[in-house]
Amino acid sequence: MKEELVIAKNVCKSFAGVQALDNVSISIKKGQIHSLVGENGSGKSTLIKLIAGVIPVDEGEIIISGHSYRHLSAINSIREGIQVIYQDLSLFPRLTVAENISLNQIIEKGKKIISWKEIKKIAKMELSKIHVNLDIDELVENLSMANKQIVAIVRALTQDTKLIIMDEPTASLTKKEIVSLYLIIRSLKKKGISTLFISHKISEVLEISERITILRDGKKVGEYATDELDADTLIFHMTGKKIDKTPFEYNEEKHNKEKVLLEIRNLTKKGNYENINLTLRKGEILGLTGLLGSGRTEVALSVFGLNKPDSGKILIDEEIVKIKSPKDAVNLGISYLPEDRYSQGLFLHQSIGDNIIVTIIKEILNKLGFIDNIKKSKIIKKWSEKLKIRTPSLTANVETLSGGNQQRVVLAKWLVTNPKIFILDGPTIAIDIASKADIHKMIIKLANQDIGIIMISDEISEVFLNCNRIAIMRDGKIVDLVDTKITTEDEIFKIVNGKTKKNHIQNTNIIHK
Amino acid sequence: MFDKILKRNETYLLLIIILYSIVVTCSNKSFMSLENLFDTLRSGTGMMILGIGVLVALLSGGIDVSFTAIAISSGYIAVRTIMVIGIDNLFLAFVISCSIGVFLGAINGIIISYFKLPTLITTLGTLNLFHGLLLTIIGTKSVNAAQMPKCFIKFGSAKLFTITTASGTTYGLSVFVIPLIVVIVLTWFILKYTMLGRGIYAIGNNMESAVRAGINVIKTQLFVYCYIGFLNGIMGVVFVSEVRWVNPVYLVGTELTVIAAVVIGGAKLTGGSGTIFGALLGVGFITLLNSTLVFLGLSSSWMDFFIGFVMIISIGINSYRSILKDRRILSFKL
Numbered sequence: 001m002k003e004e005l006v007i008a009k010n011v012c013k014s015f016a017g018v019q020a021l022d023n024v025s026i027s028i029k030k031g032q033i034h035s036l037v038g039e040n041g042s043g044k045s046t047l048i049k050l051i052a053g054v055i056p057v058d059e060g061e062i063i064i065s066g067h068s069y070r071h072l073s074a075i076n077s078i079r080e081g082i083q084v085i086y087q088d089l090s091l092f093p094r095l096t097v098a099e100n101i102s103l104n105q106i107i108e109k110g111k112k113i114i115s116w117k118e119i120k121k122i123a124k125m126e127l128s129k130i131h132v133n134l135d136i137d138e139l140v141e142n143l144s145m146a147n148k149q150i151v152a153i154v155r156a157l158t159q160d161t162k163l164i165i166m167d168e169p170t171a172s173l174t175k176k177e178i179v180s181l182y183l184i185i186r187s188l189k190k191k192g193i194s195t196l197f198i199s200h201k202i203s204e205v206l207e208i209s210e211r212i213t214i215l216r217d218g219k220k221v222g223e224y225a226t227d228e229l230d231a232d233t234l235i236f237h238m239t240g241k242k243i244d245k246t247p248f249e250y251n252e253e254k255h256n257k258e259k260v261l262l263e264i265r266n267l268t269k270k271g272n273y274e275n276i277n278l279t280l281r282k283g284e285i286l287g288l289t290g291l292l293g294s295g296r297t298e299v300a301l302s303v304f305g306l307n308k309p310d311s312g313k314i315l316i317d318e319e320i321v322k323i324k325s326p327k328d329a330v331n332l333g334i335s336y337l338p339e340d341r342y343s344q345g346l347f348l349h350q351s352i353g354d355n356i357i358v359t360i361i362k363e364i365l366n367k368l369g370f371i372d373n374i375k376k377s378k379i380i381k382k383w384s385e386k387l388k389i390r391t392p393s394l395t396a397n398v399e400t401l402s403g404g405n406q407q408r409v410v411l412a413k414w415l416v417t418n419p420k421i422f423i424l425d426g427p428t429i430a431i432d433i434a435s436k437a438d439i440h441k442m443i444i445k446l447a448n449q450d451i452g453i454i455m456i457s458d459e460i461s462e463v464f465l466n467c468n469r470i471a472i473m474r475d476g477k478i479v480d481l482v483d484t485k486i487t488t489e490d491e492i493f494k495i496v497n498g499k500t501k502k503n504h505i506q507n508t509n510i511i512h513k
Numbered sequence: 514m515f516d517k518i519l520k521r522n523e524t525y526l527l528l529i530i531i532l533y534s535i536v537v538t539c540s541n542k543s544f545m546s547l548e549n550l551f552d553t554l555r556s557g558t559g560m561m562i563l564g565i566g567v568l569v570a571l572l573s574g575g576i577d578v579s580f581t582a583i584a585i586s587s588g589y590i591a592v593r594t595i596m597v598i599g600i601d602n603l604f605l606a607f608v609i610s611c612s613i614g615v616f617l618g619a620i621n622g623i624i625i626s627y628f629k630l631p632t633l634i635t636t637l638g639t640l641n642l643f644h645g646l647l648l649t650i651i652g653t654k655s656v657n658a659a660q661m662p663k664c665f666i667k668f669g670s671a672k673l674f675t676i677t678t679a680s681g682t683t684y685g686l687s688v689f690v691i692p693l694i695v696v697i698v699l700t701w702f703i704l705k706y707t708m709l710g711r712g713i714y715a716i717g718n719n720m721e722s723a724v725r726a727g728i729n730v731i732k733t734q735l736f737v738y739c740y741i742g743f744l745n746g747i748m749g750v751v752f753v754s755e756v757r758w759v760n761p762v763y764l765v766g767t768e769l770t771v772i773a774a775v776v777i778g779g780a781k782l783t784g785g786s787g788t789i790f791g792a793l794l795g796v797g798f799i800t801l802l803n804s805t806l807v808f809l810g811l812s813s814s815w816m817d818f819f820i821g822f823v824m825i826i827s828i829g830i831n832s833y834r835s836i837l838k839d840r841r842i843l844s845f846k847l
Binding site: 085086088091092093094097098103104106108111112113114116180 | 540587638704705706707708710714715717718719722723725727728781785786
């Protein structure tokens with residue numbers, strides 16, 4: 001039962017002189033759930049591509065079911081039963097579920113004429129194999145992300161698959177959906193199908209896998225049974241350094257004497273959220289968490305003038321304000337770091353510098369109304385140094401930066417406006433662990449400079465560590481508001497998932513008085 | 514089931530056409546006649562064939578604006594060749610016209626598939642290239658009805674069957690429906706039941722995924738543009754037979770109207786989505802407008818206005834529906 005299915009032996013690969021993989025070995029047994037972890041650029045994708053035969057190895061060999069390949073081609077890899085589910089899923093959005101599932105098999109058979117009966121038959125059969133019920137006549141573009149993923153998995157299974165490689169499969173799934181993905185992976189295991197699970201989310205890797213192979217900078221750090229590892233050692237192996245986690249300390253005595261910075265009173269928007277009450281003081285980091293779709297982002301957008309509430313009030317410095325547009329919000333000293341930095345936070349094809357000053361163009365104009373270039377470059381230089389944006393040139397386009405550095409640009413772009421209130425929606429989504437810790441430090445530093453911060457995240461450990469209070473939302477309502485000093489991470493997790501309720505705060509208006 | 518019908522673009526277009534027909538009938542009783550329907554069908558055939566070609570291009574994720582130049586080149590060269598060699602045969606005319614169409618289409622296809630140039634730029638270039646070559650090398654001489662080979666004239670006036678009205682005049686269904694039906698059935702079969710056709714949808718949906726799934730993108734794109742050329746060749750013969758007078762500057766300039774018609778019919782410019790029925794309805798609607806504005810007492814210059822109006826409305830409805838869909842994903846049930 002436990003024979004080796006795929007072995008990569010001492011493989012090396014370099015691109016244009018850069019060593020992407022250096023003497024890496026991995027062995028995946030039949031029916032094993034094996035995780036491959038590492039930071040961005042550690043060589044995970046390269047290793048997948050080598051096993052899938054998409055790119056050839058420079059040195060070393062790949063052995064699949066006892067057949068040794070010096071030059072593995074994509075078609076050989078597929079014939080040996082290896083299927084990759086890429087992060088973009090490679091689906092055809094405007095074709096039906098049935099066709100998406102069956103197309104590969106039909107192509108493989110080399111048929112010229114298509115039988116729709118056969119297409120539907122294949123789809124139904126394959127779906128029933130993993131006990132999933134989907135309308136096979138629905139267009140894939142109308143499916144939820146999780147169901148799209150299921151279609152991709154089922155399609156991979158149509159070809160007598162022995163190993164499924166999943167590249168960051170959980171990136172766009174909700175917690176619930178991730179759980180059902182686990183169920184599918186485990187049921188594949190029972191059928192003797194192995195899974196190579198690629199992720200950089202520690203908790204997921206520890207939960208699903210039996211063995212873990214860790215890569216760092218193109219080298220293999222080690223291969224462990226999952227029970228041998230805990231989150232901290234795994235992080236240490238991945239990053240090569242100890243990440244210090246100093247929880248945020250809020251100076252309650254100092255700030256409680258000051259005016260309330262931001263207050264949300266009975267804010268309601270039908271279909272979005274209901275009766276939201278929150279306060280935020282200077283120097284505070286308020287966490288806002290809840291499952292995807294709980295209304296977190298919608299509330300934040302309302303405060304930033306992008307989602308008009310039906311009723312309720314917003315107060316800044318204890319005065320009622322009207323926020324009708326992001327312009328109003330910025331003028332009131334509110335900044336918003338959006339969830340999706342690619343489409344909402346950055347101008348990807350513009351330079352780093354131009355991205356930083358875009359929020360204050362009006363302030364750097366000279367008397368003639370043209371941009372004052374000296375002033376501009378001074379500001380850009382100051383903030384890129386302050387936020388330690390690592391780049392050879394500030395005139396390079398933002399798209400050339402890593403995720404962590406891109407997020408620093410978004411932070412810089414807002415910090416130049418000198419905000420009083422900073423709403424951070426998923427500040428570390430898709431960012432490396434090391435960069436993540438840096439960004440957390442930066443956020444805490446901002447709070448220490450008396451900026452009031454709202455941090456939205458579905459990663460409970462993130463809000464728990466960096467916030468002094470956490471508001472937990474479920475189905476559009478704030479179900480609980482907890483002080484991180486007297487709560488555990490586990491309790492918060494339970495509240496988020498609707499299992500318990502710690503303290504019944506009905507009136508959240510007055511908390512720190 | 515009913516739900517799915519309501520989701521379809523074609524349903525709305527059909528409703529608009531019916532409503533419009535009722536309005537026209539109210540203002541002029543003579544509109545709702547079989548004779549008029551046959552007439553509209555005859556004059557719309559050429560554009561419908563072109564529209565199906567445009568649909569195929571859009572489905573593959575590309576676009577073709579050179580088709581008018583290909584169609585007029587094929588038709589005109591076919592007429593001139595037959596005049597020179599003196600074999601007055603309709604079948605030969607189709608063979609010549611379609612060969613030229615496929616040849617010119619293949620040029621598009623080779624540039625697009627092998628050299629991976631953007632389809633719009635490529636076909637914008639070849640539109641001028643093909644038409645320029647036609648005018649310079651073959652000439653600008655127009656051919657009138659008296660000079661035109663008999664096979665075209667006969668084809669243009671032949672009826673599948675005729676009906677004599679009470680007042681003694683006769684009218685009938687033009688034989689143009691034969692090439693039209695052939696084109697519709699052939700295209701429908703290719704698109705729905707061949708691997709090649711599904712490949713067209715697949716590359717239009719997601720080129721990268723299509724490559725990963727093992728679809729031969731070069732072969733598929735080459736086929737798409739050759740096939741469009743073939744359709745343009747058929748249209749070339751139908752066109753010269755219909756107007757019985759051919760000038761090589763005809764047709765070129767109407768590309769955008771045909772594309773607009775197909776888009777009104779629900780085909781997406783982003784590729785991978787659209788139906789033959791929709792394309793036919795779109796073209797049918799524009800042909801209808803063209804021939805009926807007179808019934809409403811409006812000058813034909815109103816046509817552009819209506820095309821624009823309907824296009825914006827139909828695109829507006831589509832985008833509104835996708836906004837609603839996004840909203841549903843964002844919100845939750847209270």
